[in-house]
Amino acid sequence: MKRPIISLLALAISLMPALLSRTPAEAQNNEKSLAIPHITVSGQGEIKVRPDKMDVTIGVVTEDKSSQSAAASNAQASQRVQAAIRKAGVADKDIRTINYSVSPVYGEVRPLVGARPQPPKITGYRVYNQVRATVRNLAHISDVLDAATAAGSNTIEGLTLGVEDQKTAEGEALEKAVQDARRKADHMVKAAGTGITGILEMTDNTGSSPRMFAFGRAEAGGAAPTPIAAGELTITANVTVTYGLDRGRL
Numbered sequence: 001m002k003r004p005i006i007s008l009l010a011l012a013i014s015l016m017p018a019l020l021s022r023t024p025a026e027a028q029n030n031e032k033s034l035a036i037p038h039i040t041v042s043g044q045g046e047i048k049v050r051p052d053k054m055d056v057t058i059g060v061v062t063e064d065k066s067s068q069s070a071a072a073s074n075a076q077a078s079q080r081v082q083a084a085i086r087k088a089g090v091a092d093k094d095i096r097t098i099n100y101s102v103s104p105v106y107g108e109v110r111p112l113v114g115a116r117p118q119p120p121k122i123t124g125y126r127v128y129n130q131v132r133a134t135v136r137n138l139a140h141i142s143d144v145l146d147a148a149t150a151a152g153s154n155t156i157e158g159l160t161l162g163v164e165d166q167k168t169a170e171g172e173a174l175e176k177a178v179q180d181a182r183r184k185a186d187h188m189v190k191a192a193g194t195g196i197t198g199i200l201e202m203t204d205n206t207g208s209s210p211r212m213f214a215f216g217r218a219e220a221g222g223a224a225p226t227p228i229a230a231g232e233l234t235i236t237a238n239v240t241v242t243y244g245l246d247r248g249r250l
Contacts, residue, residue: 029044037245038200041184044169045176046236049169051161054141057098058085058148059130059155066104067125074127077152084151085133088143094134101128130155136164161233173237174204181241194245201242 023094060077064070082095135141145156163169189196 010050035152036195036197037194037247038198038242039185039188039245040201040242041188042179042205043177043179043181043184043239044236045173045178045180046234047169047173047176048232048234050164051138051230051233052136052164053162054135054138054143055132055158055160055162056120056135056141056227057130057132057158059099059128059152059157060152061128061154063105063124063125063126064123067127068156070125070127071102074129078129078131080151081132081148082151085144088147089140090133090135090144095131095137097130098132099128099130100196103128128155131141131213134156138228138230141230143227145226146186147229159228161230161236163233169235170206173235174239177206177237177239178202178241180237185241185243189243189245197244197246199241200244201240202238205238205240206236 058081060074060081062070062074062077064073079245085095086092104122105124105126107121109120120201133144135144148156185196
């Protein structure tokens with residue numbers, strides 16, 4: 001008879017740290033979940049907005065036999081490109097350098113049969129200079145891109161549409177998500193013949209995903225401007241809501 005008693009005592013002692021580690025808020029929430037009948041539903045809301053800005057990465061890549069020559073030619077081309085996009089309507093505060101690097105370029109080594117492998121040899125240097133530009137007037141986006149390529153930019157990537165007042169748009173989508181969750185809950189409790197007493201828990205599960213474009217370099221001197229279609233952005237919000245149920249009607 002002593003062994004079962006000792007085993008139960010040992011089990012209680014082993015569980016005690018886990019029980020004591022729970023915070024008062026966690027314990028209270030667990031008690032509520034056990035004591036109050038409830039349902040948990042998800043809701044989604046979305047709104048359509050017209051973008052009013054676009055971020056784009058514009059860069060210059062140069063190569064030469066020496067790092068100094070590659071850097072010098074890159075600096076000259078980068079200055080021309082940045083001056084060109086300023087003239088096309090991008091403000092100084094909306095141009096920021098995000099990458100500058102100098103790296104060696106290695107030539108291909110073809111070892112002779114039976115010879116020892118040779119280490120790769122540096123044949124030159126490659127210099128990257130990239131800036132992130134924000135175009136706040138989408139009517140000028142084609143002008144900015146074409147001006148950049150005409151001035152010497154040979155890397156344009158990461159076009160991302162956005163809205164200046166992102167928080168307001170997200171708030172509207174969030175309101176719709178909560179309304180959608182309540183609509184679902186109302187249908188469920190009506191079918192079950194009960195009612196909702198209130199909200200026990202509500203969680204925002206929204207994740208943001210900007211709309212991006214791929215862009216191929218336009219040839220300088222082309223007659224037609226680079227076409228960019230802004231279209232609309234979809235702002236989406238997702239929530240999970242736990243509602244308490246009327247115990248007396250269950």
